[in-house]
């Protein structure tokens with residue numbers, strides 16, 4: 001290891017593993033077993049740490065870190081616990097699991113873990129292996145972040161792979177774009193790796209024009225925007241479809257591309273022109289819905305069709321609305337009919353040679369899913385397990401617990417195990433989730449902090465941070481590899497996720513979970529991967545940051561890069577990009593139409609509810625948090641106040657000034673927090689950053705500013721989480 | 736010789752990585768003292784807006800007002816690189832004195848929230864500079880906004896722009912900072928998106 005001669009500090013490498021989507025390189029300075037500071041890697045194209053990564057020392061040594069197993073002593077939610085031994089904790093957990101299994105069956109157990117500190121050894125696989133060996137459990141389906149995007153990519157391209165390019169085009173692609181339309185995308189705040197804004201800056205410096213379509217003038221707009229087009233939440237699909245109208249009317253579509261690579265253009269055209277429903281989807285039609293002026297829509301359409309290569313950088317955020325799938329479907333159609341898709345990932349990337357070895361922990365099939373038919377909205381590229389109707393959508397745990405079989409769910413649920421997820425805080429309708437959790441017979445939470453979710457638990461087990469255990473970043477199919485060193489020993493009695501599963505397996509009498517240590521597992525994975533991938537040896541891996549591992553050459557050499565589009569490039573029924581989707585058509589649900597269709601959201605401004613609650617709430621990210629992570633760290637808390645952004649017009653009519661305490665409310669709950677009066681949000685829309693920790697008073701009013709107190713517990717027909725579809729009212733309560 | 740700082744304001748995204756990296760490196764606790772600060776500049780009315788971010792530290796002025804007013808010579812300017820340092824032992828504290836804070840037009844002197852807090856401020860990471868490393872804010876900025884080095888070299892590389900939207904150059908103090916300023920381009924947005932004329936016909 002490198003030694004800093006002046007300070008006698010060792011530098012140990014890791015990869016920041018917070019749930020932001022980025023994996024930035026970290027040089028951790030340690031003295032003995034203590035982290036003393038954290039440095040970025042300043043290599044020219046290394047992702048440098050953001051504020052959260054730099055604050056990580058405060059997270060490891062936070063006075064409120066959970067370091068010992070805890071047993072609840074007060075009522076659920078009160079946060080009263082007493083320290084117990086690991087043995088007593090695991091004994092209790094195993095006892096409850098055995099009891100619930102015997103009485104209600106394995107399916108009565110729900111489990112979910114988030115993307116906090118994930119990678120290979122400590123993610124869902126660790127739990128899945130244990131629970132399947134135990135006889136099964138009810139697993140979730142759906143991505144909280146991007147199920148709308150995943151679903152629409154699935155029905156349009158037959159794969160989820162392509163969707164990533166909608167907001168994460170290969171970074172080099174930005175550099176060759178003439179026009180970049182940032183649709184609801186604010187990478188400066190959400191980060192997704194700090195190289196993204198750097199590449200965008202370089203694109204701008206090279207002359208790319210940036211148009212932002214967003215209800216807010218975000219910090220990304222501040223840095224990059226040449227033009228800002230404010231849009232009503234939930235109406236993105238209408239504007240995209242009206243853009244298609246302009247393009248078709250003016251004959252700006254790429255006929256060759258459409259002919260060669262797509263099916264269903266004619267049906268889409270018929271819908272857009274209103275040949276069937278008599279309603280042409282004109283810019284005037286979209287203006288009335290979205291508040292974007294018709295002339296602006298026309299210009300936007302022409303700019304996108306005529307400035308190739310243009311990138312439609314559609315964020316996954318507008319997909320987190322009611323019918324969010326349709327926004328992604330419309331964007332995909334627009335990319336295809338203008339031929340701008342050609343320029344992207346899927347078509348230009350050479351096929352990666354798959355690496356056979358799968359570093360994820362193996363698991364037997366989940367017995368709970370055996371024999372269960374696929375869900376109605378199952379997607380062909382997903383495995384039978386994920387498609388199984390025995391699963392519950394990740395957003396609907398509260399509803400499933402409250403209603404069970406009687407409400408059409410596959411089972412009655414009696415226990416939940418939540419790992420590294422502040423579930424209660426981060427999914428729709430907190431007060432409903434509280435009610436649901438109160439009904440459960442047993443709640444197990446494995447966590448680093450006493451979150452609102454942990455407060456509901458019967459037993460809380462302390463998990464160490466990623467700096468206190470080993471892991472490896474090892475995608476299948478080649479790519480970027482990195483070793484996450486154990487920088488210090490775990491604090492207190494905290495353990496890694498996998499160690500917890502190992503210990504619990506023994507208590508449950510499961511002998512084949514595996515007794516290798518995390519370190520031995522990493523070694524094993526590196527050895528196995530080295531058979532197929534060109535990787536440096538273990539010792540070099542420990543000292544380097546990211547390395548690029550290429551699959552080893554086999555006889556005949558690698559495939560030549562074929563930039564031409566093969567006729568059956570897409571694993572759809574037709575082998576083409578399906579603007580009219582056969583997969584969607586087979587689902588046979590009017591709310592999942594075969595053609596990208598604008599559908600008005602629930603709780604839109606036309607809803608009678610809007611009389612009582614006239615403001616549309618959106619719940620964006622805050623740069624000092626990654627979802628609910630980091631909310632408790634002093635270095636980060638002081639950077640930004642948790643507040644609700646309100647346009648001056650809406651604030652004035654309510655007598656609200658910046659800093660005033662306001663009540664934000666609807667029928668689902670109420671939050672009391674300061675207002676931030678700003679010109680940077682469209683009138684009629686308010687933004688409450690998600691992730692602040694739910695802290696209710698005795699009347700259930702939340703003083704923490706948790707946005708999901710106000711959001712609805714309802715999924716979009718394709719399965720998307722819908723936090724950006726909610727109506728609220730605000731009123732001043734103090735200064 | 737005089738060290739200086741260059742800031743490409745066009746690139747700053749207000750991410751605070753530099754702020755927290757600085758607090759971590761120099762062990763500055765959360766609280767009012769922050770050697771590196773990031774200002775937000777917001778102008779205009781919805782929807783015609785201008786927003787910029789500007790990182791600010793001590794400017795290590797050629798003629799530092801803080802040095803001149805300090806009654807106990809706790810602040811000094813190093814002849815070899817022009818960096819202005821503070822001797823916290825000698826400092827009389829904010830409650831007793833605080834003259835440097837009044838004298839500095841750039842709010843650079845920093846005080847913690849403890850009683851009689853002593854002055855602290857950015858020293859352009861002297862510890863790192865003496866090891867031949869760039870300051871921590873320079874190497875931690877994801878957008879590569881900041882550079883710190885000999886002022887004449889920076890001038891040669893980046894030009895000699897001394898002012899920007901929220902930063903006024905003081906002739907008297909001669910702060911050692913250069914900018915690539917972010918221009919307020921409101922009203923220029925129209926027409927900036929070039930649109931190719933129609934290529935097809937109705938149909």
Ligand code: SF4
Pocket residue numbers: 792793794795796799800801802819838839840841842843844856908910
């Ligand atoms: S910026 Fe202020 S504190 Fe820094 S040298 Fe100049 S006068 Fe002194």
Ligand code: SF4
Pocket residue numbers: 756757761770771792856857858859860870871872873
């Ligand atoms: S130069 Fe060093 S001390 Fe000054 S702001 Fe940057 S990191 Fe902080």
Ligand code: SF4
Pocket residue numbers: 746747748749750751752753754773788790875876877878879880881
């Ligand atoms: S790290 Fe760079 S981009 Fe971020 S606030 Fe500081 S100067 Fe600006």
